[in-house]
Amino acid sequence: MVEVLMSQLSPAAAQWVRDAECAWNMRDCDAIVLSNTIDCHWRNRVYFLWGREQIRTYVERQVRREIDQRVIFELWTEGEHRLSYRFAAEFRNDSGSWFRAYGNEALAFDEAGLVKRRFTAGNEHAIQEHERALRWAAGPRPRDHPPLSELGF
Template sequence: MPQTLKPPFTLDSARLKVRRAEDGWNSRNPGQVALAYSPDSVWRNRSQFLQGREAIIAFLTRKWEGERDYRLIKELFAFQGARIAVRFAYEWHDQTGQWFRSYGNENWIFDGQGLMCCRMASINDLAIEKADRLFHWPQGARPDDHPGLSDLGL
């Protein structure tokens, strides 16, 4: 397991923390993703409120069952001490084949061990045509040469 990045964050460590979070979510492995959060982590995701790793695993399992061919890009927005703010977008389609791009912002707070103890996410979904997709890579981590959000004009 890679060394945990702990607060206080620098610009480089905050960017790396964001990229590791993106890579984790793009794995679509709920158990693996949950390990980045403290055992009692508190979440607000849209209008849902969760607490603890088991709730996170259950939430992510449901999420990725419905959000097919999920691809996510996160970008550092701001950081200070043990806090990081990110903006993100992800593309996915539902069971009918309708594609969406979901845009959002997250505020993260980390404990002294570098585990996220609080995640607050606001997200909006936009229906898009398949031809308007911008995130094209095989399932898994985004390749280093794939453009980020700012590069894509998002």
Template sequence: MTEAPALRPPLPPFTEESARAKVQAAEDAWNSRDPERVALAYTENSFWRNRDRFLSGRDEIREFLAEKWERELDYRLRKELWAYTGNRISVRFVYEWHDASGQWWRSHGNEQWEFEDDGLMRRREASINDVPITPGDRRLT
């Protein structure tokens, strides 16, 4: 396991520019589909709500992401800054993926993020809905 850096810029309090940079960094990391890389953005004791699952800590987050990207194949994500203040950022996102049977899905969601002073995320709450799509309906390639 790789240790998280001492600081994970951009750091709170966020400006519009730094909040957009934080969102873009998250999008880039998630599109890597590398659970280790993504997990390093969270505190060791980070709390997550993802749909109906509740996770606690970087190790659970890493395991969850590994399982996610085993199921959600050819995953492609776009995130958009919705709002920010102090040490919090709100994001809306869409991602597309297909399951093992070849069924494509578009997943729409909203996330609320809360950060420590060092720029690591201590809380992530995500609400997500999935819509079946055809390969011809894909927008994210």
């Protein structure tokens, strides 16, 4: 069933999601920030951000806080100038404790293809290091690494 639904999604949307995942895995703050409009609105749990400068501050803090982060995005659905994807991430904090975060993000784009609204719903919980499932060298997720659906997430 998942394969049938995934086959109905556009290759362009799937590539956008993969590129966004790569930016987070590469910890490329510029790529993440510049994919948004100058006046973009983000909501992520208790954080309400307006504009690239607030987004940059948030992203840089996340990159520092979430050490050795690995993330997988999986396109969920798309529509005219909108898409959503689900994600799972694993990271450790500066005390060495590991966490897994799950969630989804809904995006709205402007005519130029930049994100103008990003709404994130997610949660995280502590895991043991041996429970990690997102294991690859720092950088983009390898093409042969299983997606979320195959991992059972």
